[in-house]
Amino acid sequence: MSSTESATMSASAPAAKGRVLVQIRDLAKNYRRGAETVHVFEGVNLDIHEGEYLALMGPSGSGKSTLLNILAGLDKPDRGKVVVDGKDVTAMNSRQLAAWRSTHIGFIFQFYNLLPVLTAAQNVELPLLLTNLGKKQRREHVMHALDVVGLSDRTEHFPKQLSGGQQQRVGIARAIVSDPTIILGDEPTGDLDSVSGDEILTLLERLNREFKKTILLVTHDAHAAERAQAIMRMDKGVLSR
Amino acid sequence: MTTTGLVWANLRRNKKRTILTMLSVMVAFFLFGVLRSVITTLDAATEVGSEGRLISSSASGITFLLPEAHANRLAAVDGVSSVSWANWFGAYYRDPNDFFAQFAIKADTYIPMYPEIVITAGSMDDFMRERNAAIVGVGLLRKFGWQVGQKVTLTGTFAAGDWDFNIRAAYDPPDPAFGDELMFFHYEYFWEGTNRQVTPGWFVMTLEEPDRAAEVASTIDAMFKSSVAPTKTQTEKAFNAGFVTMWGNIGFLVSAIGTAVFFAILFVSANTMMMAVRERIGEIAVLKTVGFGDRLIFGLVLAESMLISVLGGALGLFLARGAFAGRNALNAFFPGFGVTGGTIALGLAMALALGVVSGAVPAFQSARLSVASALRQVG
Known part of the structure; x- marks a missing residue:
């Protein structure tokens, strides 16, 4: 089913639906490569409901990461609209987007992207530096987030002193510390061995089940995608179930 | 955090890189502190000297001598209250590179003209009584470990040979810019030691009315205009300023060197910041992803650059101040040489500017990433 032809695509079974948290409408993105225009996707529509755990699969270059970046307000579409929790992300300027991201988006990267000069606790604390929380409150939030990911005994370790799986768990703690509206994962298990990857997927499942977090996971890995409630596929800019 | x-x-x-960059900034600002102090000391030197004393030197230049007979004619000029004279000696003590200034003076008339020569050890009477007696600055006593009463031998340059002096008094000037590493001795000793070949190098006159300095100076120069030894007469302050200009356009030279150093260090610093930012593009992207705005990112990178510059600059400036505090190696050439508070303030402002300029481009690039x-x- 072509995304341009489709009606609004919903990820999960009607019985499980909460309110619509994310609305993507008629989204289009192109790149210029020299004189050539590369169409990443065209007319993408998607609804994500509150509390959903959705996987988005697709080959490299299919546009899934671009979709994720636009949803996070890190990239701008050429056309269309993304509404998250009632706010039109595509209408915001860069300043508004930065402030919005700090409270609404938790981003998990493939390569963890921790700051090597900061300890695990300091890395997790980063999004909270933008809030009005005091030092003690920030510390409490950080400790809670690290406790959720099972790393409360590694708070003062630097990234190089942690395994890949542990680093990714710190990355997840950083993504959840500000209690964001939605968690976006860009291949979060892509750089991990199967055991560590499995631990991360279990943790994401727990965040969804226990803490009711809405999660959109971009992955190549079918095994990782199967752990989500629903799987969407994107190929050559076309979104399908 | x-x-x-x-x-x-x-x-x-990257501690090594940060320290090295900071060190290069420190060295540059140490140099700035010293070079700038040369200018401020020379500027201060042009202020030394009285407007109420006139100096008559040869119109052909300070190295040309004047006939002693000029003294009587100068004393007769309307407005002149007293006349004395002095010569540059140019000897050294043991090491030819260890420079200090010595003046042969017509002591009985010269000393009363100079209240700056405040005797703090020995006595003026002892100095006046003895042909080869000398008055030295307290700085010289410390520099060479001399004592009042000690006999010292200097080696002459243009007045060749060994010259023995007995230190009979020491002075400590109220104004450091006058210099406390000078030596004064009797003109008569110099005159005899040169087989009576030497004549005055310049005349000093006090005026009845300092306001008439320009008029009296013109009268004197007009009086000797057609003589075998025409004069150039000016206030002592202008005469000293003329000495300073004998160094050439040292202000320009020092400024040029300072500017070159500033720009060199600007490029070093900017390059370091560019490298530092380039290698953590991913981290800046992460900060933006978690919500750090463009302005905050700009501020973080700029603050880093400014910290390196200001810390390095402050270290260099205070090191220069410490190195040239009180008595120092440059006092003999530049009496009162030291790094002033004004130089420190200017240096810190420049360090801040260096930080802003060198960090602006990488900060802007980071913000726009x-x-x-x-x-x-x-x-």
Whole structure:
């Protein structure tokens, strides 16, 4: 089913639906490569409901990461609209987007992207530096987030002193510390061995089940995608179930 | 942790590079502090000297001597209250490179003209009684470990040979710019020691009315205009300023060197910041992803650059101040030489400017960084 032809695509079974948290409408993105225009996707529509755990699969270059970046307000579409929790992300300027991201988006990267000069606790604390929380409150939030990911005994370790799986768990703690509206994962298990990857997927499942977090996971890995409630596929800019 | 803590953490990222950059800034500002102090000391030197004393030297230049007979004619000029004279001696003590200034003076008339020569050890009477007696500055006593009463031998240059002096008094000037590493001795000793070949190098006159300095100077120069030894007469202050200009356009030279050093260090510093930012594009992208705005990112990078510059600059400036505090090696050439508070303040302002200029481009690039493309590069 072509995304341009489709009606609004919903990820999960009607019985499980909460309110619509994310609305993507008629989204289009192109790149210029020299004189050539590369169409990443065209007319993408998607609804994500509150509390959903959705996987988005697709080959490299299919546009899934671009979709994720636009949803996070890190990239701008050429056309269309993304509404998250009632706010039109595509209408915001860069300043508004930065402030919005700090409270609404938790981003998990493939390569963890921790700051090597900061300890695990300091890395997790980063999004909270933008809030009005005091030092003690920030510390409490950080400790809670690290406790959720099972790393409360590694708070003062630097990234190089942690395994890949542990680093990714710190990355997840950083993504959840500000209690964001939605968690976006860009291949979060892509750089991990199967055991560590499995631990991360279990943790994401727990965040969804226990803490009711809405999660959109971009992955190549079918095994990782199967752990989500629903799987969407994107190929050559076309979104399908 | 705070955003300031984040700046410090980034500075510690590559300690070796941060320290080396800071050291190069420190050396540059040490140099700036010293060079700038040469200018301020020379400027201060032009202020030394009385407007109420006139100096008559040869119109052909300070190295040309004047006939002693000029003294009587000068004393007769309307407005002149007293006349004396002096000569440059140019000897050295043991080491020819260890420079200090010595003046042969017509002591009985010269000393009363100079209240700056405040005797603090020995006595003026002892000095006046003895042909080869000398008055030396307290700085010289300290420099060479001399004592009042000691006999010292200087080696002459243009007045060749060994010259023995007995130190009979020491002075300590109220104004450091006058210099406390000078030596004064009797003109008569110099005159006899040169087989009576030498004549006065310049005449000093006190005036009845300092306001008439220009008029009296013109009268004197007009009086000797057609003589075998025409004069150039000016206030002592102008005469000293003329000495300073004998160094050439040292202000320009020093400024040129300072500017070159500033720009060299600007490029070093800017390059370091560019490298520092380039190698953590991914981290900047992460900061933006978690919500750090463009302005905050700009501020973080700029603060890093400014910290390196200001810390390095402050270290260099205070090191220069410490190195040239009180008595120092440059006092003989530049009496009162020292790094002033004004130089420190100017240096700190320049260090701040250096930080802003060298950090502005990488800070701007960081602020404008496209997160999506940066993450693609990292990935």
